[in-house]
Amino acid sequence: MRVFAEDYLAESSPIDLLAVGGEGELIALRIGRDGDDAALLTHCLADIGWLRPRVPDFLKLAPTLGLEASAEPRAMLACPGFTRETVTAASSFAARTVELLTYHGVRERGQLRILLGTPDSPRLARSTKPLLLEDPPSDPAEEDPAEETVPHVATATRPQAEAPDPEDSAGGFRTGLRDEDLVLEPLEEEKSFD
Amino acid sequence: MPRDLADVLHYFMPEIDADAPSPEASVAVDAPTDPVGAPPPRVRDRFTFAPPDPVSVAPESPPLSILGLPIGDRDVVRAALAWNLSVETARLGDAALLLAPASTADSPLWPEAGPGPLGTELVLSAATGLADLEIHATELAKSHAAKTRGRGIVFVRVPPAWIASERASTQAIHWWLLLSSANRRELRHAVDVAERLHAADPDVQIGATIHGVSSISEASSAFEHLARLSREGFGGALRSYGLLVDDLHVYRAIAAQRPIGLAHPQAPATRALMDVARLLAEDTRSRAIG
Numbered sequence: 001m002r003v004f005a006e007d008y009l010a011e012s013s014p015i016d017l018l019a020v021g022g023e024g025e026l027i028a029l030r031i032g033r034d035g036d037d038a039a040l041l042t043h044c045l046a047d048i049g050w051l052r053p054r055v056p057d058f059l060k061l062a063p064t065l066g067l068e069a070s071a072e073p074r075a076m077l078a079c080p081g082f083t084r085e086t087v088t089a090a091s092s093f094a095a096r097t098v099e100l101l102t103y104h105g106v107r108e109r110g111q112l113r114i115l116l117g118t119p120d121s122p123r124l125a126r127s128t129k130p131l132l133l134e135d136p137p138s139d140p141a142e143e144d145p146a147e148e149t150v151p152h153v154a155t156a157t158r159p160q161a162e163a164p165d166p167e168d169s170a171g172g173f174r175t176g177l178r179d180e181d182l183v184l185e186p187l188e189e190e191k192s193f194d
Numbered sequence: 195m196p197r198d199l200a201d202v203l204h205y206f207m208p209e210i211d212a213d214a215p216s217p218e219a220s221v222a223v224d225a226p227t228d229p230v231g232a233p234p235p236r237v238r239d240r241f242t243f244a245p246p247d248p249v250s251v252a253p254e255s256p257p258l259s260i261l262g263l264p265i266g267d268r269d270v271v272r273a274a275l276a277w278n279l280s281v282e283t284a285r286l287g288d289a290a291l292l293l294a295p296a297s298t299a300d301s302p303l304w305p306e307a308g309p310g311p312l313g314t315e316l317v318l319s320a321a322t323g324l325a326d327l328e329i330h331a332t333e334l335a336k337s338h339a340a341k342t343r344g345r346g347i348v349f350v351r352v353p354p355a356w357i358a359s360e361r362a363s364t365q366a367i368h369w370w371l372l373l374s375s376a377n378r379r380e381l382r383h384a385v386d387v388a389e390r391l392h393a394a395d396p397d398v399q400i401g402a403t404i405h406g407v408s409s410i411s412e413a414s415s416a417f418e419h420l421a422r423l424s425r426e427g428f429g430g431a432l433r434s435y436g437l438l439v440d441d442l443h444v445y446r447a448i449a450a451q452r453p454i455g456l457a458h459p460q461a462p463a464t465r466a467l468m469d470v471a472r473l474l475a476e477d478t479r480s481r482a483i484g
Contacts (some may be wrong), residue, residue, distance in 0.1 A: 006472065007287065009285055009286070013287060014286060014287045044205050060458065061459055062460060103270050142452055171434065172417075172418070172421075172434065173409060173413065173417045173418060173434045173436075174434040174435065174436055174473060175413070175434075175436040175469060176436070176469045176472065177436070177437070177465060177466060177469050177472075178410070179409055181465045181466075182408065182409065182410070182439055182462045182465075182466070183463060185461060186291075
């Protein structure tokens with residue numbers, strides 16, 4: 001799965017992460033807190049309905065994404081836990097239409113690690129095959145490395161960002177971009193500053 | 195519009211949510227009257243209701259964040275970047291207003307006043323100084339808060355001369371964004387503006403976005419230089435808000451008076467704008483919570 005957009009406005013709220021799956025299908029990933037599963041399931045279903053007629057538009061706008069015109073969009077919902085009702089509702093659709101993921105944050109030696117799994121029972125957040133997401137090791141030369149898959153999920157599942165502290169707001173340079181995002185066309189006009 | 199279904203559940207099931215305010219609505223129920231076969235109260239086949247007045251029903255929303263941007267009257271690039279930033283902020287689902295002095299109306303650098311793309315809006319102010327402009331910004335921030343529950347930004351275009359002349363302002367704008375290229379002269383000028391802002395309000399939060407760069411390392415170096423000059427000059431700390439690129443699409447978009455994000459959604463300039471808008475939005479959400 002390759003994430004190519006964040007906070008992508010859909011029907012009435014932004015999809016947390018928009019990705020392309022292995023079969024060229026659009027994937028809408030919603031991430032919620034404990035207790036959000038039921039509400040977000042509705043958003044997931046709306047996302048699928050909203051994306052379905054727009055696959056041709058994505059193909060035109062981003063032909064290099066690897067989208068497959070015939071692939072049906074699907075959704076993934078990540079929450080710390082799910083009620084039995086949500087699990088049952090999700091399972092009533094065709095396989096993988098709405099995929100449920102559990103996540104837990106673990107901090108080891110100062111590094112945030114996110115464990116992803118599947119709900120195998122109500123409110124149970126364990127998996128036989130956990131996916132481990134880690135913060136990239138801190139690099140003094142790079143404050144905030146730009147990445148689109150693993151670290152974005154880890155970032156989204158952190159508690160709400162702390163309010164910027166005016167006393168310590170330096171924090172170094174921030175960007176979510178990578179150099180390949182900045183492939184520039186040659187300038188043909190001069191620019192001037194005031 | 196509420197984000198979660200849970201936010202509107204009390205309209206359908208007022209009897210199970212005792213804390214929810216009574217909706218300003220009448221609810222007609224077509225459920226069967228047989229008590230044995232009657233569905234639970236929460237199940238209603240049909241209902242009609244008047245849309246609730248969000249101002250009277252919903253809890254008061256925090257005001258929108260106010261972000262000051264020093265932009266001169268002939269500053270083509272910064273004007274375009276500010277306008278496009280507001281569009282990308284709206285694309286994130288947040289409210290985005292652009293407030294500028296009325297003299298902006300005569301400038302070809304800015305769009306027409308009124309509603310713009312994706313729900314943005316350019317509001318012209320009759321203010322002739324920073325104090326009055328801040329009052330207008332505060333009013334806008336409060337009046338538009340209910341629509342998005344306080345999520346959004348009022349971008350305020352402030353002529354740099356107003357900052358220079360009013361050292362003791364009403365202090366309504368506590369958050370500023372400096373747009374500077376990597377050129378050392380411009381970085382020095384940005385430090386001067388930051389110092390004036392800091393002198394007027396030592397608690398001010400100043401951010402910086404580096405534009406016109408061709409690589410992330412170039413932007414990073416420029417920001418670090420800017421931050422060092424600020425620390426050494428007046429002891430102020432700057433917060434980074436990424437970088438913006440001045441590729442060809444920026445100028446084409448200016449000429450066409452169309453936001454870059456709509457005209458060229460895959461351009462590097464658009465990606466950079468979206469990234470900066472995201473960084474700003476993250477901080478506003480932290481403010482709303484904190």
